[in-house]
Amino acid sequence: MSRIPEKILCASAGAFVGCIGFSYTNPKWTQRRFNPKNVPPLLYQQTPSREDCLKRMEAFNSPENPMDVIIVGGGSVGAGVALDATTRGMTVGLFEMNDYASGTSSRSTKLIHGGIRYLEKAVFKLDMQQLMLVAEALRERIIMSHQAPHLCRSIPTMIPCYNPIDIAKFWCGVKLYDIIAMWERGTLEYAGYLTPYAALKKFPYLKNGTNNGKILLGAVEYYDGQMNDARLCLSAALTAASYGAATVNYAKVEKMEVVQNKMGEQVVKATVQDRINSNTLTVYGKSVVNAGGPFTARIQKLITDKTSVRMAPSSGTHIIIDRKYCPRDSAMVIPSNDGRVVFSAEWLGGCLVGTTDKGCEVTEDIRPTKSDIKFLLNNVEPYVGKVSEKDVLSAWCGIRPLALPENAEGSDTQNIVREHMVVVDKDNLMVSVVGGKWTTYRKIAQDTVDALYSSLLKGRVECKPCITEELQVIGAHELETVPEEPKISISNKVHKFWRRQYGDRYHVLADMVREDPSLLKPLHPEEPVLAADVVYSAQREHCERVVDFISRRTRLSFLNVEHAKAIIPEVAQIMATTKNWSRARKSEEVAHALAALESFHGQ
Incomplete structure (x- = not known):
């Protein structure tokens, strides 16, 4: 009889360990369920x-209302x-x-992340504030992915390792990242290890050895999210x-x-x-x-x-280079020369590399400097080989408005x-x-x-409980109704672009081109952007200027400045017709858009 409680205890412990083990092989067990x-x-x-x-x-033009x-x-x-x-x-x-x-x-690194480098600071500096920030972000990561699944995706992120200590250190770090995500029910996928063969298969341009004779021992891989920020x-x-x-x-x-x-x-x-x-x-x-x-x-x-x-304003520069310089449909973490990390990630068909972090002045015309661009290229070079400034297709800079606590100095924004x-x-x-x-x-x-x-x-207005944890943005409500394959006369490239760009509003564009086949006209031979995109944005997305279309309704300015420049006249013509612009207004828009593209070059 005395062995029965012992057996029950052992069985319970085994069941508990088994459940934990099973949950770790099935990410859905530690993902939040939305209602x-x-x-x-x-x-x-x-x-x-x-x-x-x-x-x-107009209803609110009186102080009494x-x-x-x-x-x-x-x-x-x-x-x-x-x-x-x-x-x-x-x-x-x-x-x-x-x-x-x-x-x-619109000028972020496009990551939806807990912050792997913030976790490193939390562990090595015993900083509870950083740890809580990571936990909060991992919780919000899954919520954002639910809010806009057509604009967000899970992206595997690899950390190349050239010595055994790095493998052990990074593996422990990403497993801790996993555990925090599990605790917050924010799991995307679980981290793991890639052999040298698997790492090189995923990223053929990755160097198999370093300049000081070390060879690639594999890569630690974890998962974060990526989005179309604008x-x-x-x-x-x-x-x-x-x-x-x-x-x-x-x-x-x-x-x-x-x-x-x-x-x-x-x-x-x-x-x-x-x-x-x-x-x-x-x-x-x-x-x-x-x-x-x-x-x-x-x-x-x-x-x-x-x-x-x-506030401590901090500038962050990013560049786009050819997609061959980053892992296929993935991202890579690169330790930078200043003790931070640089991310290299495939984004909308290009390779996004960023970012810098240094104090700056607040200005409406923030631009990347040539030294910032060179810094990013120099950090990529040891892993992929020589990349020159001529390979940069676009570059941009944004200002982070970092909150500065009382009695803190803002000189070291990192x-x-x-x-x-x-x-x-x-x-x-x-x-x-x-x-x-x-x-x-x-x-x-x-x-x-x-x-x-x-x-x-309080006492002056109605305020219901917050519901944005469960809410989805326009385009996400009936995403399952969007066909997997094109049902109209558009290319697979355009079809995929519309799915990830508009979500369930895909059907609106499909109806537009059925009614007016002239809207199927491509604006650039290498881009999936059609005349229909311009008309839709102008009519339904508050797209008021040509630069809005090339930079934020589509992301061409951020992906390839020359391609964006090439479509400006055609975009201006279509918008002029849609919005009844005068000839002078159309010319003004062309000049304004061309001037705006200057901010996507280093200075």
Whole structure:
């Protein structure tokens, strides 16, 4: 009898270990399951146009009828806040001075990641703050992949190893990464080891030996996510509009002030310049969210002389080279000369290499320097051989608005924790947000709306629970209805492009080309972009300028500057016809787009 409890205990322990072992062979066991039952349907199945959103603004041109929140900034945070607040029942207006994601939010490394290098800092420096940041990002990684599965994908990432110590060190690191992801139910796939043969098969250009005589011993491989950042930001903004928000690009907030209405309530009066229609509008709001990214302090000064946000701006340069220089359909981590890491990843048909990290001045015309480009090429060279500046197809630079804690210095931006900071200014009815990273944009938005409601709007507006963990953006709702193979007269290349570009809105483009076969005209022989893409973007995606199309509706400016330059005249002609531009306006757009492409070269 005494052996029965012992047998039960052993059986239980065996079952527990077996379950853990099985879960480690089946990633779905440690992936979050989403339940969209609490997510209401879109109010508008056809995305409201920019003009529709401007008309909505007219209802809030009186201090007696203010909207609940005015959002200044149409990057990832601004779009995320608009989506969060709107789906909680608030009335929302978003103003972006240029195009959605025209700044930092389109110039990222395109990774959805926990941060493998932040984990290294957490372990070796015993930094709990870094560890919590990694855990939060791994949780958000799976949520983002659910939000926009057509714009996001899981990407295997290899770390080449040329000595046994590296294999052991990196293997332990990626397994810890796996465990944290399992704990947060954010698993994509599990990490493993690639033999030298498997590593070279995946990446034929990878050097089998180093300059100092070491040979390739294999590679440690783990999984992260990758996204189309500008289109994800656009999709968040347009989804917010489809739920009732008024989101407007090319609308510059020029002045804000706190005024009192007839009921004795304080509201914010915002004067906004419509840069497309060349007129001025006035709107009123009960509060303001300052989501200006690097320009947060500048936006604060529109309403107050005081600046309550501490920020350390950091520039990050990326380049695109031929896809042969990175692993096939994968990414690679390269230890850099300055103690950081450089990522090399296949992205939309090119090889993306980045990034740099150094302090900079805040400017609207940030450009990559030749020294930054050379730094990236020099770090790639030991692994793939010589790559010259002539091989660079595009280069860009963005400004990270790193949140600077109290009493911290901002000179060494590499060691600043990528946390976000929400600052409330009750006197001016403003909440400012700074810091964070793309992967956690949804959580940043949730925290911002929570702070906004608890500090400024409680008792004044309705605020339902946050639902953005379960919500999907436009294009993701009926993705399973998109055919695996083309059912219309388009190439496989165009078919795949439309699937990952538009998701279930694929059907809209298919209907367009059925009705007007002239829209099947390709814009460039080497690119999957058709005339239909231009018309669709101009009609349904708030695409107001030629540069919007070549840089953010498609990503040609980021992938190949020469190809982008070649299609500008044709894009301008199609947009002119669609939007009834004058000949002078069309010429202006061509000149503006050509000038914009200059920022994709080193200086």
